[in-house]
Amino acid sequence: MAATDTAPKHSGTTAGLLPIMAAVFAGFLLIGLALPVLPLHLHDRLGFGPFAVGLVTGSQFVASLLSRIGAGNYADGGAAASGPPRSSWRSRRRALCRSGWRPGRSSRPSERS
Numbered sequence: 033m034a035a036t037d038t039a040p041k042h043s044g045t046t047a048g049l050l051p052i053m054a055a056v057f058a059g060f061l062l063i064g065l066a067l068p069v070l071p072l073h074l075h076d077r078l079g080f081g082p083f084a085v086g087l088v089t090g091s092q093f094v095a096s097l098l099s100r101i102g103a104g105n106y107a108d109g110g111a112a113a114s115g116p117p118r119s120s121w122r123s124r125r126r127a128l129c130r131s132g133w134r135p136g137r138s139s140r141p142s143e144r145s
Contacts, residue, residue, distance in 0.1 A: 067092070 070092070071085045080088075 074080045074085045
């Protein structure tokens with residue numbers, strides 16, 4: 033029996049998402065690296081007890097939770113149910129302006145006067 037190449041090929045969507053997924057993974061990894069170091073620094077170098085170490089670690093979790101709620105509301109413009117966030121409209125408009133598109137002007141060279 034001959035060996036065949038059965039490895040799945042990446043579609044255009046998957047290949048386009050890989051850099052974004054890698055950036056998100058790297059961001060979470062870098063943020064998460066501080067979590068195990070913080071209790072060691074508090075206990076060993078600063079001399080705090082287990083209660084203070086737990087309090088600081090727990091407050092880091094609470095701060096992360098609260099800031100994500102606020103950041104999500106800010107990113108959505110406070111009106112998530114009314115349609116796409118304003119930031120997406122701004123980015124679309126910016127992309128259209130940078131591409132040279134103007135209202136009333138065709139994007140096809142054959143239709144331009």
